[in-house]
Amino acid sequence: MKNDLNILILSCGTRNKIVQYFKKELSGKGLIIATDSSGLAPALYEADKYFIVPRMNEEGYLECILSICKDNKIKAVLSLIDPELSLLAENKKAFLDIGTIPIVSNPEVIEKSFDKYKMYEFMIQNNFQTVKSYIDEAQFYNDLETGDIAFPVFVKPVKGSASINISKVTSKNEIKMLFSQFDNLMIQEFMDGAEYGADVYIDMLSEEPVSIFIKEKLKMRAGETDKSVSVKDEKLFKLIRDFVKKADFKGIIDIDIFKVNDAYYISEVNPRFGGGFPHAYECGVNVPKMIINNVSGNVNENVIGQYNEGIYMMKFNEVKVFSHKLLSTGGRR
Amino acid sequence: MKNDLNILILSCGTRNKIVQYFKKELSGKGLIIATDSSGLAPALYEADKYFIVPRMNEEGYLECILSICKDNKIKAVLSLIDPELSLLAENKKAFLDIGTIPIVSNPEVIEKSFDKYKMYEFMIQNNFQTVKSYIDEAQFYNDLETGDIAFPVFVKPVKGSASINISKVTSKNEIKMLFSQFDNLMIQEFMDGAEYGADVYIDMLSEEPVSIFIKEKLKMRAGETDKSVSVKDEKLFKLIRDFVKKADFKGIIDIDIFKVNDAYYISEVNPRFGGGFPHAYECGVNVPKMIINNVSGNVNENVIGQYNEGIYMMKFNEVKVFSHKLLSTGGRR
Numbered sequence: 160m161k162n163d164l165n166i167l168i169l170s171c172g173t174r175n176k177i178v179q180y181f182k183k184e185l186s187g188k189g190l191i192i193a194t195d196s197s198g199l200a201p202a203l204y205e206a207d208k209y210f211i212v213p214r215m216n217e218e219g220y221l222e223c224i225l226s227i228c229k230d231n232k233i234k235a236v237l238s239l240i241d242p243e244l245s246l247l248a249e250n251k252k253a254f255l256d257i258g259t260i261p262i263v264s265n266p267e268v269i270e271k272s273f274d275k276y277k278m279y280e281f282m283i284q285n286n287f288q289t290v291k292s293y294i295d296e297a298q299f300y301n302d303l304e305t306g307d308i309a310f311p312v313f314v315k316p317v318k319g320s321a322s323i324n325i326s327k328v329t330s331k332n333e334i335k336m337l338f339s340q341f342d343n344l345m346i347q348e349f350m351d352g353a354e355y356g357a358d359v360y361i362d363m364l365s366e367e368p369v370s371i372f373i374k375e376k377l378k379m380r381a382g383e384t385d386k387s388v389s390v391k392d393e394k395l396f397k398l399i400r401d402f403v404k405k406a407d408f409k410g411i412i413d414i415d416i417f418k419v420n421d422a423y424y425i426s427e428v429n430p431r432f433g434g435g436f437p438h439a440y441e442c443g444v445n446v447p448k449m450i451i452n453n454v455s456g457n458v459n460e461n462v463i464g465q466y467n468e469g470i471y472m473m474k475f476n477e478v479k480v481f482s483h484k485l486l487s488t489g490g491r492r
Numbered sequence: 493m494k495n496d497l498n499i500l501i502l503s504c505g506t507r508n509k510i511v512q513y514f515k516k517e518l519s520g521k522g523l524i525i526a527t528d529s530s531g532l533a534p535a536l537y538e539a540d541k542y543f544i545v546p547r548m549n550e551e552g553y554l555e556c557i558l559s560i561c562k563d564n565k566i567k568a569v570l571s572l573i574d575p576e577l578s579l580l581a582e583n584k585k586a587f588l589d590i591g592t593i594p595i596v597s598n599p600e601v602i603e604k605s606f607d608k609y610k611m612y613e614f615m616i617q618n619n620f621q622t623v624k625s626y627i628d629e630a631q632f633y634n635d636l637e638t639g640d641i642a643f644p645v646f647v648k649p650v651k652g653s654a655s656i657n658i659s660k661v662t663s664k665n666e667i668k669m670l671f672s673q674f675d676n677l678m679i680q681e682f683m684d685g686a687e688y689g690a691d692v693y694i695d696m697l698s699e700e701p702v703s704i705f706i707k708e709k710l711k712m713r714a715g716e717t718d719k720s721v722s723v724k725d726e727k728l729f730k731l732i733r734d735f736v737k738k739a740d741f742k743g744i745i746d747i748d749i750f751k752v753n754d755a756y757y758i759s760e761v762n763p764r765f766g767g768g769f770p771h772a773y774e775c776g777v778n779v780p781k782m783i784i785n786n787v788s789g790n791v792n793e794n795v796i797g798q799y800n801e802g803i804y805m806m807k808f809n810e811v812k813v814f815s816h817k818l819l820s821t822g823g824r825r
Contacts, residue, residue, distance in 0.1 A: 175808040199710065199719050201806035377532065381714040383809075386532050434809075441813040470813050473534035475508040476716075476767075477810035480774040480803050 164189030164451065165231055167259075169224065169238040169247075170215070171195050171202035175477070176437045177239065177447075178205040184447040192231055194224070201479040215243055221250060228259040235454040237262040237410075237431070244269050244430055260454050262363065262410045264430050271406070272428045276317050276345055285405050287398070288424045290417065291348035296338055299346050300331065313347045350426070352419035356384060357399055358432075358439040360446050361409050363453040368403050370449060371396055371463045372439035374472070384435035389442050389470040395423055396463055411436075411446050438472035497522030497784065498564055500592075502557065502571040502580075503548070504528050504535035508810070509770045510572065510780075511538040517780040525564055527557070534812040548576055554583060561592040568787040570595040570743075570764070577602050577763055593787050595696065595743045597763050604739070605761045609650050609678055618738050620731070621757045623750065624681035629671055632679050633664065646680040683759070685752035689717060690732055691765075691772040693779050694742050696786040701736050703782060704729055704796045705772035707805070717768035722775055722803040728756055729796055744769075744779050771805035 166181055168174075171193040181191045182205065193206035196214045203209040210227055213220050228236060236259050238247055247254070248266040255261075263269070271277045275292065282289040291308055293299040294317065302308045310329045314337050327349070328334055338344055353375055360370040373395060374387040399414065402425060413433025415426040432446075440446065443466050449459045499514055501507075504526040514524045515538065526539035529547045536542040543560055546553050561569060569592050571580055580587070581599040588594075596602070604610045608625065615622040624641055626632040627650065635641045643662045647670050660682070661667055671677055686708055693703040706728055707720040732747065735758060746766025748759040765779075773779070776799050782792045 173806070173808040176811065199804060199806055201808045437809070437811040438813065441811060467815070470815055471532060473506070473532055473812045473814075474809045475506040475534045475812065476770070476807045478509065478770040478774060479806045479808065480771065481806075482800070482803055 163232055163234075164455065165233050166191055166451075166454075167224075167228060167231070167233045167236040168193045168202075168206070169236065170240040170243055171206070171209075172200050172239060173202060174239050174432070174434075175202045175205050175479075176440070177432055178202045180437075180440050180445075181447045182207065184445070184451055188451070189234065190231070192227070192233065194227065204479055204481060215240075215246065221246065221253070225253060225257060228254065229257050233259045235260045235262055235450060237450075239432060241273060241429070241431070245273075260363070262450055262454075264409045264412070265407065268407050268409075269430055272430045273318050275315070275319075275347075275427060278427065281406065282402075282425060287402055287405075288422060290350055290424055290426050293346040294344070296334065296346075299334070303331070308348060311349045313349060314344055315347060316341070317343045317345045350417040350419055350424060352417050355390070355395070355416040355418060355423075356387065356433060356435050357395075357414040357416060358436050358444065358446070359399060359403055359408070359412050359414060360449050360459070361403055361412070362449070362459045363409055364456075364458045366409065367461070368400050368463065369459045369461045370444055370446065371399050372442065372444040372466060373399075374435060374438050376435075377471075380474075383474075384433075384438075385474050387435060387438055387472050389438065389466060389468055389472075391464055391466075391468050393464075398423055398425070400463075411450070435472070437474075438470075439466075441472065442466040442470050496565055497567050497788065499524055499784075499787075500557075500561060500564070500566045500569040501526045501535075501539070502569065503573040503576055504539070504542075505533050505572060506535060507572045507765070507767075508535045508538050508812075509773070510765055511535045513770075513773050513778075514780045515540065517778070517784055521784070522567065523564070525560070525566065527560065537812055537814060548573075548579065554579065554586070558586060558590060561587065562590045566592045568593045568595055568783060570783075572765060574606060574762070574764070578606075593696070595783055595787075597742045597745070598740065601740050601742075602763055605763045606651050608648070608652075608680075608760060611760060614739065615758060620735055620738075621755060623683055623757055623759050626679040627677070629667065629679075632667070636664070641681060644682045646682060647677055648680060649674070650676045650678045683750040683752055683757060685750050688723070688728070688749040688751060688756075689720065689766060689768050690728075690747040690749060691769050691777065691779070692732060692736055692741070692745050692747060693782050693792070694736055694745070695782070695792045696742055697789075697791045699742065700794070701733050701796065702792045702794045703777055703779065704732050705775065705777045705799060706732075707768060707771050709768075710804075713807075716807075717766075717771075717805075719804070719806050720768060720771055721805070722771065722799060722801055724797055724799075724801050726797075731756055731758070733796070744783070768805070770807075771803075772799075774805065775799040775803050 190207040193203050193209045194212045247261040247263045248269045276294050279292040314326045314328050358372045362369045373390050375390050376384045376387050378386040413429040417424045523540040526536050526542045527545045580594040580596045581602045609627050612625040647659045647661050691705045695702045706723050709717045709720050711719040746762040750757045
């Protein structure tokens with residue numbers, strides 16, 4: 160059947176735009192189906208069909224998702240939240256066995272992305288400029304003496320999403336206090352420069368980066384890019400191509416980069432659609448279409464840098480309203 | 493001329509929905525015009541016409557706004573940010589002299605809303621249940637001894653918007669430290685209960701509250717209501733009616749309320765469109781239409797409680813993109 164290219168988006172939350180973009184691309188080809196553990200996830204109501212499912216850490220979650228995939232002839236599945244990326248990556252075979260392709264990197268790559276110190280070590284080993292990082296207090300004090308690092312610095316959990324629990328620190332005493340109170344902390348150099356975000360698609364078949372969209376972040380809000388402007392830079396395109404190839408990413412990823420004194424420093428990677436992806440899409444960078452191409456068996460052409468510079472993106476709040484009755488229909492529209 | 497009912501929204505920022513709602517109501521009757529000091533305010537681009545103006549605290553700001561009103565035959569002006577409410581209220585006559593009606597309460601009422609301790613005193617004097625508050629440290633320690641108040645408490649600036657700089661405090665030492673470091677602090681009882689928001693319209697001609705929409709807040713994000721559900725309660729409608737009449741509010745206001753052990757406590761008032769107003773509008777509570785009625789010389793009917801209960805509102809991010817060229821046209825579309 161030609162209209163059987165169904166795609167499942169897990170933990171859709173408030174990412175309405177992502178669901179809308181897939182729905183548009185799938186029109187006439189298949190359905191976009193969404194899940195969330197809460198009926199108050201507005202993106203559910205953008206999908207052709209939705210399911211309210213258990214929380215990811217509840218027993219039977221994986222079986223529930225697999226059965227949704229089977230029952231709905233899901234061709235590809237992706238998640239919009241970090242913890243679920245490991246679940247998809249680790250259970251790739253179970254999905255492939257029922258004909259569903261998880262759009263995700265390999266488990267080791269996902270794990271490396273979520274451990275900021277592992278990612279730091281990887282970048283140092285491979286000669287990519289990055290943000291100087293320490294997990295060893297003594298090493299940090301030593302470098303402080305020699306002038307290899309200076310205050311202010313950031314102290315953050317080695318594993319942790321967005322800007323949760325990040326402290327800007329200006330003295331040795333504060334460092335000592337934080338390290339005595341919490342485990343698994345990391346000290347990171349404060350980067351005094353512009354922040355960039357890159358939305359990168361690495362073709363699932365050719366394993367080559369085929370699309371890179373770069374934006375300078377102009378304003379953040381609640382840990383997300385609120386305003387940004389599209390930029391192009393061949394030097395940064397090349398750095399990103401080399402980095403994602405070496406690190407073995409696949410599918411859609413989001414990279415945070417600093418620019419200090421005209422040099423680029425890769426900061427971290429979210430191996431999924433980033434919160435700022437709508438900027439790329441609205442500039443014509445159609446990643447949903449690339450995913451659909453891949454799961455239809457087609458390799459994507461290289462379109463790196465095929466967008467306009469100087470396009471500004473500004474977010475604002477849109478609202479969905481739904482009546483009590485609709486929410487209580489048991490998770491199925 | 494019949495299509496001459498032009499309305500100006502100042503400091504529109506990211507409040508795209510408010511501009512959209514006015515534009516819809518004004519269709520065929522007049523234009524909606526918006527201003528902001530930044531070309532990256534996405535709500536500008538929803539308006540029929542926009543101006544990028546100086547910052548509110550820059551010299552000549554008032555003259556600039558008055559001249560926009562005059563040149564564009566503005567019938568009514570309103571602002572979406574707190575500091576500007578005082579400016580509109582204090583210069584009401586200058587606007588009225590050129591035929592523009594500021595949709596705002598009187599200066600004393602605005603001032604009372606922005607000074608949380610003044611508002612507290614007003615509520616105590618008028619027997620409205622409210623959140624126990626202290627500006628006097630000694631008085632607080634005394635009440636702590638007698639058991640009239642207990643930890644945790646909130647410490648916040650007497651004047652201050654949203655949840656900026658609010659600390660939850662659990663010890664006398666922390667209170668002492670905060671009071672020694674900062675001026676103009678207030679200690680507030682911690683309310684362990686549900687939070688409600690009320691969008692209230694007090695008719696500018698009859699000076700009677702004619703519309704009250706109540707929502708229970710289910711989730712906050714960056715100081716704003718992110719998810720809420722509409723509720724109705726005659727007891728709360730009556731409390732709000734009495735309160736806004738006694739406090740002499742006019743136009744559109746937003747009230748924060750706590751419910752603890754089945755009793756309501758008025759917490760604070762924003763004498764402007766609140767960030768959660770789209771919930772009210774999407775439930776049929778059409779305040780832009782009420783404002784248009786008033787500035788056309790018509791008194792609004794009482795529609796208090798004329799909406800459905802159990803309607804859920806969920807926010808998500810929408811995006812606007814604009815090219816560099818459009819932003820640099822000098823503030824005029």
